[in-house]
Amino acid sequence: MRTITYSQAIYETMREEMARDPNVILIGEDVGTFGGVWGVSSDLMKLFGEDRVRDTPISETAIIGAALGAAMMGLRPIAEIMFGDFLPVAGDQLVNQLAKARYMSGGKAKVPVTVRVTTGAPGSAAAQHSQSPEGWYMNVPGLKIAVPATPADAKGLLRTAIRGEDPVLFFEHKMLYATKGEVPEDPDFAVPFGQAAIRREGHDVTIVAIGGMLPKALEAADMLAREGIAAEIVDPRTLVPLDKATIIASVHKTGRVVIVHEAHKRLGPGAEIAAMLAEEAIGYLDGPIVRVAAKNVPLPYSPELENFVLPQTQDIAEAARGLATRKL
Amino acid sequence: MAITDYPDEKLLHLYRQMYLVREFELRAINERRAGLIPGFIHSCVGQEATAVGACAALEPTDVITSTHRGHGHLIAKGGEPKYMMAELAARTTGYCGGKGGSLHMSDFNLGILGANGIVGGGIPIAVGAALAFQQRKEPRVALSFFGDGAANEGAFHEALNLAGLWKLPVIFFCENNLYGEGTPQAKQAPVADLAIRAAGYAMPGVIVDGNDVLAVYEATKAAADRARAGGGPTLIEGKTYRYRGHYEGDPMVYRSKEEMEAWKLRDPVTGFRARLLAEAGLAEEKLHALEAEVQAMLDTAVAFAAASPKPQPQTALEGVYGDTDGGLVF
Known part of the structure; x- marks a missing residue:
């Protein structure tokens, strides 16, 4: 390939x-x-x-x-x-x-x-x-x-x-x-809508990473792996339709979930995914559903300000670590 | 062209269509009061000549986009009153199976790309249809009806600019009825003649008496011929007047009885009927026969609508997507 x-x-x-x-x-x-x-x-x-x-x-x-x-x-x-x-x-x-x-x-x-x-x-x-x-x-x-x-x-x-x-x-x-x-070079290669991808397997915590957050989530998973925490990364690939089954199956396995996106936190895609998990998978969860997303302010110009507002690799790792090491 | 230059058949067709539009609207208003029709209606009584004259200048393969005041456009483009009435009555046999109602009726086989609930919303869509015709080198024309109010929307500007730039085969037909909802045009635009805006888009702007079906027909025919020959778009402004409120139930505090009565002296339907008798020499019996035929058609349409089934609630979930990805979209 x-x-x-x-x-x-x-x-x-x-x-x-x-x-x-x-x-x-x-x-x-x-x-x-x-x-x-x-x-x-x-x-x-x-x-x-x-x-x-x-x-x-x-x-x-x-x-x-x-x-x-x-x-x-x-x-x-x-x-x-x-x-x-x-x-x-x-x-x-x-x-x-x-x-x-x-x-x-x-x-x-x-x-x-x-x-x-x-x-x-x-x-x-x-x-x-x-x-x-x-x-x-x-x-x-x-x-x-x-x-x-x-x-x-x-x-x-x-x-x-x-x-x-x-x-x-x-x-x-x-x-x-x-x-x-x-x-793939196949001229008919296509990816169906509504089929999430597991980007990395793990059993400690699920990280649902949307779009541009995938590279940062993978980095965070590497960091966590060095600490002995195995994060599973789910990439929804399409938000509508949403592959609920794959997300729920991962949460069933790990019992913990962090949803990561670059959109603002309030009513971003993560709100829908979190609500869906609360409705359909609450019994599998051993902790709160955590969202890592942009803070609820317009995106600022200054690199210092912008980096603070946008979700970073560290933020993802911290959120996942917090859930994975949480005393039940 | 003098009225005597038109074949009788054409004149009778134009009159029949206008009479049908007028009577359809009056029936719809009654049936709404009687409870058959659940939604609101923006009637086009008084504006029959723009709809009928413009559509008479189009070919069956041409397309239109319509407005919230669209029943006349649909009928003029060949829409069947019984399917329209059934849609207004929210029945499964209606044009949209009861999902659209007055504001969203369409028939793609007839080139009716839809009425529209958003003022100015159909104008860019007509431009897109014209883009497809130009790109495939098909000798077809798109016509967008809209009101004077829509000429102040951003969509109007973007659509006319693009059409002028690409010389698309599209006709922008502004039915200027002097009021945008409850506000007179003079309080909505700094110009009285909206057609002058055409100059800014490098296309001809034509003003016609929108209550004269022949004037409307001729202006639209000229624009359609030009568009088909690659000459690009035209903005036509038909000056007209709506007799009834913006919607049925509108208290109409914004205009005077005198003004309304003055416009009724220039009635597009009865005025044309009088001309057919006096100037074209048509026999009154012919008109009577045609009127009786229209009334019978509308009786059938109302009966058809009333007898048609209401949709099953679960069918609300159908038709959102062409491909539901195995139901995952919901």
Whole structure:
């Protein structure tokens, strides 16, 4: 298997799917000539032409609305929104139109739209370019939410999104673009939604790590291993649908759970997972459900302040250690 | 074009459609009062000519997006009154199986991409449909109906800008009925003619008498021909007036009886009917026959709706996704 970056994995998937299906198009700000501000769409405009790879004005409402209307007519648009922070600019088209089109029509409207969007703090980008808005949209039935954490998942989940039948918010963590990993070459390689991955096995404590938190959670698990604590790491891969069974099975095994995400703690994805565990797995738990997440303030600019607000490897290790060594 | 240049068949069709829209609305209002229809209704009584004139200029393969005041648009694009009435009555036989109601009716086979509960919400969607037509080089046109109120929404600006930029085959049809909900247009926009905004998007802006179905038809036909030939979008503003409140039950404290009575002298339906008799020389019996046919159709529609089953509660969970991932999505 080849080792490629998360960014290359996304690029390749778009290239392969556009080559395979003429109905797949890419629209967004600077996705064409520029190749994407994150470089992800690279030479796709050269390869597929300005008709299928379209640079748009800075018009998030029009981007999502156009993707929706085009999907109703049979296309499979990929719409790129440069920063997750900009999703609310397209709020109505995303929440009231795209998410609900199928349901409101009694199931007749088919709207396969993949919204590729970045998430997370890239470092000193401050309050309007650093947010992790996944949880905002978990409260909107009709959307699916993918949070790939590895290059292979970036590829496999994006393929599933593009070939699927539903609107997907595909969150690409900015700090993961340059990370490398093994990615299968099979042109049909896909990762199904709603299937979590066990990234590391352990029996002392479960760490549910979402998206960009996976590398930090793995680091924390290494630290804990040196202390004799075996952490199990579960990566949900998609938040909607959520693989409850895998999370519950891990908690059944360990009896302890830490949920880690970069989104703000209050009503972040961890709140839903914690509530789910409280409803469905409370009997397996030997301690409180602990969340490690961004503090409930806007993301600050200063590195000192930002590092304090964002969850760090140490925070994850401390939380897991606290649970694992807790006297029952 | 003079009215005498139109074939009788076309004139009768336009009149029939307008009469159907008017009578459908009056029936719906009655049936809501009678308890058949549980939800709210924003009726388009008084605005029949914009809906019918514009849709008459479209081909069956063209598409429209509609508004909260959308019953007329749907009927004009070929929507069947019985499925519409059943949807209003929240029955399984309705256009959306009772999940949409007045604000969300759609029929994708007829090119009706949906009424819309959000002011301005359908405009970017029409642009997207036009994008698909352009990208696949299909000679089809998308038309978006919206009101004067929507012309002050951000979605209007983004959609028209994108369509002007890409020369998309789309028609923006503004039904200016002078009121955005309960506030007059003069208090909502610094310009009286919204069509002048077209200049900012490098597209023609056309003002028509929105109560004259032939004027609306001709303006829309010209825009559709141009769009189909690759000439890009057009903004049409049809000046019209709604007779009833923003919604049924609106106390209408914001306008005068005199104003309402003055507009009724320019009624799009009865005015056109009078012209058919006086100027086109059509026999009144023909109109009577057509009116009777429409009334019978509406009798059937109401009976169909009333006799149709209400949905089983569990079916509320169906249709959210095309693929539920084995039920995991819930």
